[in-house]
Amino acid sequence: MISRLRGTLVQVHEQRALVENDGLFYEVLLPSALSDRLVDENKVGQDITFETIYYIEAGDRKSSHFPRLVGFLDPVDREFFSLFTQVSGMGVKKALKCLILPIRDIANAIECKDAAQLTRLPGVGGRQADKIIAELNGKTTKFALSKGEQPLASVERRPTPLSEEALEVLTQLQYSRPEAQAMIDAAMRARPRMVSIEELITEIFKHEQLVRESSG
Secondary structure, three states: OOOOEEEEEEEEEEOOOEEEEEEEEEEEOOOHHHHHHHHHHHOOEEEEEEEEEEEEEEEOOOEEEEEEEEEOOOHHHHHHHHHHHHOOOOOHHHHOOOOOOHHHHHHHHHOOOOOHHHHOOOOOHHHHHHHHHHHHHHOOOHHHOOOOOOOOOOOOOOOHHHHHHHHHHHHHOOHHHHHHHHHHHHHHHHHHOOOHHHHHHHHHHHHHHHHHHOOO
């Protein structure tokens, strides 16, 4: 069981962190907003400690199983996530996507039996919300008292193929996903009928030039 991992943060990409510890490299799954924050705060190359959960992921074949790590910076977040994934039908990857509300808000919805609030979480319908309440009500009170205000996951967008391609281009150029998405959104608001990636990148360039000139 690996419950804590300390080392050098070598890479963060697509909600995965690569951590080097004494010549060994560990891949750690992260909630999306935490992943973005590590990039935005330039944590790559620095020492880091993840509070981790070790689990076995089943592959496509019954005989294929893979060890995985999920990481958090706060042990309270890890504790809540461990409890949340005990709900039947709540797998690790689905649970990671559900963290679009602060943990205290999710816990408060559970303790107040607010199924409507829980259905705001991605992939959680009415039956799943009722199940979460039935299995966790009375167990999450302390998390509802948390002062943490930031959600650990970002709301997933449904990008158009064009904006998705532009997002890939900009992340390759070392922009974080939130930065890149903001640039794309601004360009598409200014000129919504673009049909090629070249047009979109050119519009982004023009917009960034105007921003630099106005701030200079």
